[in-house]
Amino acid sequence: MQVFEIVASYYNYAITIFLMLSGLYIVIAHGNLVKKLIGLALFQTAVYLLYISSAKIIGGSAPIIDERFAVYSNPLPHVLILTAIVVGVGTLALGLALVIRIHEAYGTIEEDEILKDMDKSEYCGRKVEGHQ
Amino acid sequence: MSAIEEGFVLKEHLPALIVVVPMVVAAAVAMTRNNRVAWAASTIVTWALFVFSAMLLAEVTNVGEISYSLGGWPPPYGIEYRVDIVNALILMLVSGIGAVVMPYALRAVDKDIHAGMHPWFYCTYLLCLCGLLGMTVTGDAFNIFVFMEISSLATYVLIALGRRREALLSAYQYLVMGTIGATLYVIGVGLLYIVTGSLNLSDIAGRLGPAMSDHSRSVMAGIAFIFTGLSLKLALFPLHFWLPNAYAFAPSFATIFLAATATKVAIYVFLRLYFSVFGAAISFSQFPVVEVILVLSLAAIFTASFLAIYEDSIVRMLAYSSVAQIGYITLGVAIANKAGLTGSIVHLVNHGLMKALLFAAVGAIIFRVGTDKLSKISGLGFKMPVTTAAFVVGGLSIIGVPSTVGFVSKWYLGVGAVNAGLWPVTLAIMVSSLLAVLYIGRVIEVVYFNPVCERCVKVKEPPLSMLAPIILLAIATVYFGLDTSFTGDIAIKAAEQLLEGLKQ
Numbered sequence: 248m249q250v251f252e253i254v255a256s257y258y259n260y261a262i263t264i265f266l267m268l269s270g271l272y273i274v275i276a277h278g279n280l281v282k283k284l285i286g287l288a289l290f291q292t293a294v295y296l297l298y299i300s301s302a303k304i305i306g307g308s309a310p311i312i313d314e315r316f317a318v319y320s321n322p323l324p325h326v327l328i329l330t331a332i333v334v335g336v337g338t339l340a341l342g343l344a345l346v347i348r349i350h351e352a353y354g355t356i357e358e359d360e361i362l363k364d365m366d367k368s369e370y371c372g373r374k375v376e377g378h379q
Numbered sequence: 380m381s382a383i384e385e386g387f388v389l390k391e392h393l394p395a396l397i398v399v400v401p402m403v404v405a406a407a408v409a410m411t412r413n414n415r416v417a418w419a420a421s422t423i424v425t426w427a428l429f430v431f432s433a434m435l436l437a438e439v440t441n442v443g444e445i446s447y448s449l450g451g452w453p454p455p456y457g458i459e460y461r462v463d464i465v466n467a468l469i470l471m472l473v474s475g476i477g478a479v480v481m482p483y484a485l486r487a488v489d490k491d492i493h494a495g496m497h498p499w500f501y502c503t504y505l506l507c508l509c510g511l512l513g514m515t516v517t518g519d520a521f522n523i524f525v526f527m528e529i530s531s532l533a534t535y536v537l538i539a540l541g542r543r544r545e546a547l548l549s550a551y552q553y554l555v556m557g558t559i560g561a562t563l564y565v566i567g568v569g570l571l572y573i574v575t576g577s578l579n580l581s582d583i584a585g586r587l588g589p590a591m592s593d594h595s596r597s598v599m600a601g602i603a604f605i606f607t608g609l610s611l612k613l614a615l616f617p618l619h620f621w622l623p624n625a626y627a628f629a630p631s632f633a634t635i636f637l638a639a640t641a642t643k644v645a646i647y648v649f650l651r652l653y654f655s656v657f658g659a660a661i662s663f664s665q666f667p668v669v670e671v672i673l674v675l676s677l678a679a680i681f682t683a684s685f686l687a688i689y690e691d692s693i694v695r696m697l698a699y700s701s702v703a704q705i706g707y708i709t710l711g712v713a714i715a716n717k718a719g720l721t722g723s724i725v726h727l728v729n730h731g732l733m734k735a736l737l738f739a740a741v742g743a744i745i746f747r748v749g750t751d752k753l754s755k756i757s758g759l760g761f762k763m764p765v766t767t768a769a770f771v772v773g774g775l776s777i778i779g780v781p782s783t784v785g786f787v788s789k790w791y792l793g794v795g796a797v798n799a800g801l802w803p804v805t806l807a808i809m810v811s812s813l814l815a816v817l818y819i820g821r822v823i824e825v826v827y828f829n830p831v832c833e834r835c836v837k838v839k840e841p842p843l844s845m846l847a848p849i850i851l852l853a854i855a856t857v858y859f860g861l862d863t864s865f866t867g868d869i870a871i872k873a874a875e876q877l878l879e880g881l882k883q
Contacts, residue, residue: 267566274555283555291562294569301573324572327521331565334528338558341532345539345551352544361548 259300266293278358280349284342291335298324298331390434394447394460397431397470398513398526400424405505414497418485421501425478425508432470439467440869446518454518455579461518465873468724468866469515469647472731476639477508480735483848484632486841487742491630492540500540504636507533511644520568520578523648524561527612531557534641537633538625546628553621560611560618567604570597584656584880599666602657606649613645615709616679619702626698631742634694638701639735643727646708650723650877653712658880673713677807679706684814688821693741693751696818697734700777703811704730710804711792715881719795720874721867726788728866729859733776733784736852740770743841743849748834753822758831762838765846767826769853774819776856779812783860787867 254261266289273286302324308316346356353361389396404424408417438445439462447460462470484501492500510530514523535557539550572578574594575586591598607618614622622642626634683702690696708730711723743766744759745751760767776783789808796804840846859866 271559274559280551287555287558290559294562294566297566298569298572301569323578324569330521330525334525337532338528338554341535342551342554342558345535345547345554348539349544349547349551352547 280356401509409502417498422481428474429478432474436467455582459518538629549624563608570601623698635738639731654877654880676706676710687818722791724870729784737773757829760826
């Protein structure tokens with residue numbers, strides 16, 4: 248019974264952690280630059296959930312003082328996450344714009360093909376520090 | 380009478396103006412179509428910001444801490460901008476470098492950026508400056524995240540504007556790393572908000588003690604997230620991989636500005652949180668925080684210095700040197716006594732100065748010769764005597780030769796390590812200086828003691844607009860090395876103030 252209670256009251260945090268880790272995994276594991284950005288967006292979205300689930304009270308209303316309501320949700324994290332969503336959209340837009348430019352410059356958006364293309368240049372990839 | 384009253388009002392709102400002015404002007408600059416107008420507007424704004432910072436520093440030293448409630452909402456409910464001696468000094472550094480390098484931009488940006496894009500370039504530059512100043516001035520944990528993202532997004536654009544196509548990939552990789560760092564930071568802030576119920580830094584500091592006894596695991600997890608995120612931003616070894624590529628392929632003007640300011644502001648936030656906010660919580664925890672920082676700092680100093688020695692590109696060499704110098708700054712955090720922390724803060728400012736100087740000198744070399752490869756600039760010391768001499772001054776400062784700023788910081792760090800009983804660390808500081816002798820010495824050998832190469836025969840000094848900032852930075856490097864009454868005294872006061880956080 249106790250286990251059920253713990254699962255029931257904390258499942259949203261479990262989902263948050265799952266989304267966070269899968270986002271981070273996609274960023275690290277995928278070589279496709281667009282897929283990396285999808286992972287990044289997932290990672291950021293998980294944070295929205297972390298903030299919101301800590302602030303939302305089931306049955307709580309918006310913080311407008313009225314005799315009909317007794318329970319209020321905390322508005323501050325909701326507002327913070329509005330800002331964070333804007334930041335996330337900005338980051339994703341800039342990232343996609345960069346991917347378009349990378350595609351124009353290299354003709355591919357696969358990281359290993361780009362790095363192969365640059366073997367002779369002085370660019371250090373993430374694998375090695377590139378020193379002969 | 381009314382003029383005096385207006386003066387008063389202006390002074391009162393300085394903490395907000397230092398952020399609002401560049402933000403508004405950035406939008407205005409983006410709307411102009413004239414390159415020279417955009418440049419002139421940015422120059423005026425950056426110098427105005429420098430004056431604002433100087434006024435804030437004067438106010439802080441004469442009167443004391445400034446607390447500014449944004450929109451009139453009193454802290455801890457509203458966002459508080461808080462200026463004390465520590466961040467007033469950082470404001471001076473950021474706005475000072477931002478202003479001094481503006482004449483340099485006139486010709487450097489002409490060469491690096493497509494003619495139609497200049498207003499956009501200056502717009503992103505001002506936004507970056509705005510974000511960095513905002514991170515420094517604010518006393519609100521979430522506000523730091525917002526400004527961090529403003530400056531970071533602007534930084535990605537600045538880097539992507541480099542002429543070569545590698546710039547795009549560098550910017551992309553920095554975007555991924557930087558966003559992960561900022562998101563980790565915001566996760567940490569969220570966890571701390573859940574246990575303390577506050578976002579105001581000094582308020583969090585007060586509430587952490589009680590929170591520690593009930594929820595010590597959440598607090599430590601939050602702190603761990605915040606520090607990992609910030610370490611990515613400040614390029615603490617081994618999270619520095621984005622830095623060399625970003626610096627190497629960005630337009631030279633952007634490299635100068637970012638190398639001198641961006642990582643420094645991240646380090647400031649690290650210092651502020653470590654000492655003023657989490658100080659008590661960390662000293663009660665059973666985690667080896669200090670030991671981890673100490674090991675990472677020493678690893679940064681040695682690994683990055685070795686990498687710098689084998690680098691043919693001077694820009695890339697200086698980028699690795701930056702990673703090593705960041706190691707010195709965090710070393711002072713680990714030492715955590717008055718002399719050590721003073722060394723950290725002095726080095727924060729001094730490293731900003733000398734890296735701006737070095738990158739500006741190399742930028743001038745690239746401007747004239749078209750390359751920064753060590754193998755292609757032999758004998759340049761006789762063709763560009765002033766630029767190379769300025770480079771040597773900056774290089775000596777990196778090594779830590781007496782009468783340059785680099786010596787002052789290493790002196791404080793060494794003394795701090797001795798006072799803390801860490802003799803091996805003092806020894807490590809000296810040995811690592813020898814590594815700096817090697818990589819700087821290589822450049823000096825090539826430019827002065829090798830025959831003039833074909834490529835360099837017709838090269839002459841860069842235009843005066845580029846040379847003047849270089850000379851000014853070189854003079855500052857020597858002046859603050861001889862007369863430490865300004866930077867040294869402020870840094871000592873700043874260190875005392877930060878260390879008080881540990882005693883609570």
